[in-house]
Amino acid sequence: MNYELLKKLCETPSVAGREQRIRDFIHNNVKGYFDEIKVDALGSLICKKFSKNKKKKKILLLCHMDEIGFLVSYINPKGYVFVDPVGGFDPRNLFSRRVLVCTEKEDLKAVMNPQGKPVHTQSAMDRKKIPEPNEFFIDTGLGEKANDKIQIGDYVVMDEPFLELPKKIVSKALDNRIACWLGMEIARYVSENKIELDNDLIIVFTSQEEVGLRGAKTASFDVEPDIAIGIDTTLACDTPGVPEQDWITTHGKGFGLHIKDSSFISDHELVSKFAKLAEKNKIPYQRTILSRGGQDGAAGQQAGSGAKAIAIVVGTRYIHTVTEMVDKSDLENALKILKKFLED
Ligand SMILES: [Zn+2]
Known part of the structure; x- marks a missing residue:
């Protein structure tokens, strides 16, 4: 796994509304992977790879690049x-x-x-x-x-350094540079393996998520997706002092299949589709409901006349601190399911 790339992403300073540096870094590293790349007025980086399939749909991945x-x-x-x-x-x-x-x-x-x-x-x-x-x-x-x-x-x-432990990654800004990493790794995978996609793949590295999904709203309006997937961290409260029913996710139990948070409810058919795909390919996953908190998938779902939407999330301990921690296997399983979904 290319954790050197994740380190660079986490250590590039860019808060909401000041995404220029992270956007330039991502742009420079994904240039060759897409047919069209543009920056919109709110500063989101919209990257499109077109399918030759006549019956194609538009699949949108939303990865916010701002940090708190x-x-x-x-x-x-x-x-x-x-x-x-x-x-x-x-x-x-x-x-x-x-x-x-x-x-x-x-x-x-x-x-x-x-x-x-x-x-x-x-x-x-x-x-x-x-x-x-x-x-x-x-x-x-x-x-x-x-x-x-x-x-x-x-x-x-x-200003705290990125830390790789045997099973975990610790850093500031894992929320949401893990999604930038997932988006970039998927783009590289599709491009390097010359995968013929049945659908257009649009990956948007969005701005200003942390202040209210602002970049995702305008970018989704522009893209008008058929399917929108919000990629983000979620809570992993499997730590001392928290009763088990409040854990949201548990480290090491797989990627998070978002059912609901306070910004949107995932499309039920898409949830079943992802669940079946994960089971077929033996990719561990956990269903997640977050009673308070939102993410870019909501903006994708409600853009234009609406899209089917879901979120793929990665359980993160100590979120919004400099010690945000993800389990490597959960992150790798998130990458696996996204690759399978695009190939399916
Ligand atoms: Zn986030």
């Missing part, structure tokens, strides 16, 4: 930087983080901490309080000079 992060909202005269979140952070995970402030000219390494006193001098009351994301600040160590280098609207990402 921050936009700089204020720099005080001493050079401390304040931020506004882009996407959902749990502030309990923001204490003492290394971050990267991405400006138009350069990336500045820095640290993020909450306002207030250190543990030694805190009151008992302060110690219990969890600050809001906008109560954190960033210190670049540049002092007042930060004002010359950083401006409001520059973006900030977490």
